[in-house]
Amino acid sequence: MPDRRLIGSAAVLVLLLAGAAVALTADPPLDELLGQTPRAHELMRRYGCAGCHKIPGVAAARGLVGPSLEGLSQRIYLGRVVRNTREGLVNWIVDPRALAPHTAMPNTGISRQEAQEIADYLHR
Ligand code: HEC
Incomplete structure (x- = not known):
């Protein structure tokens, strides 16, 4: 038994x-x-990232305007033009139009330091 x-x-x-x-x-x-919630979540809501992107771990982030940011660390290029290094990602988040003038992603007015926090979250 x-x-x-x-x-x-x-x-x-x-x-x-x-x-x-x-x-x-x-x-x-x-x-x-x-x-x-990491501070990056709060920043990604404040600067509208969540409205345009699906972001893993961020409940309110279901935007479909831009690509999903899931698995971002495994991508080779960002916006098809920038190498996906930490520096490249920070540059992209701060000023995407300096790197790709015709991109649909707007400059959000985010500071470099805030972009670094988001980059560390997305590359973790
Ligand atoms: C108005 C909508 C919009 C907002 C707001 C926005 N994005 Fe984007 N994002 C896009 C679009 C559209 C693309 C695709 C760009 C391209 O391929 O030219 C993109 C591309 C990206 C990429 C590159 C992804 C890849 O695989 O190529 C990253 C990373 C990114 N956005 C992060 C952010 C972050 C972080 C914020 C907030 C600071 C943000 N985005 C705000 C629309 C937006």
Whole structure:
């Protein structure tokens, strides 16, 4: 006869895993639920990035004007013209039109230091 305690433990484990799966796919994301949103999230809302881009981890960011920023660190070029280094990403966020005059992405007025915080978040 199977050990009841073993079955009980297995049931608890299944419930915990199910809970973790729900928490990981929850909307808003877990870090937002826990009130641990990185400052980059706040900046990406303030400067309108979230209105134009889908940004992983940022619940309100579902914009479809620009490309999704998911997996950004794996891309070779940004806006098809700039190498995707940290420096290239910061330059792009601060002044995309200096790099690609005809790009649809506007200059948002963001400071270099704020762009660095966003770049670190997107490249993490
Ligand atoms: C009005 C809409 C709009 C806003 C606001 C906006 N973007 Fe964009 N973004 C775009 C578009 C459109 C592109 C595609 C540009 C291209 O290919 O020329 C783009 C491209 C990008 C790229 C390059 C992605 C790639 O794979 O090539 C990054 C990174 C990016 N945006 C980040 C940001 C960040 C960070 C902000 C906020 C500071 C922001 N964007 C604000 C529309 C926007």
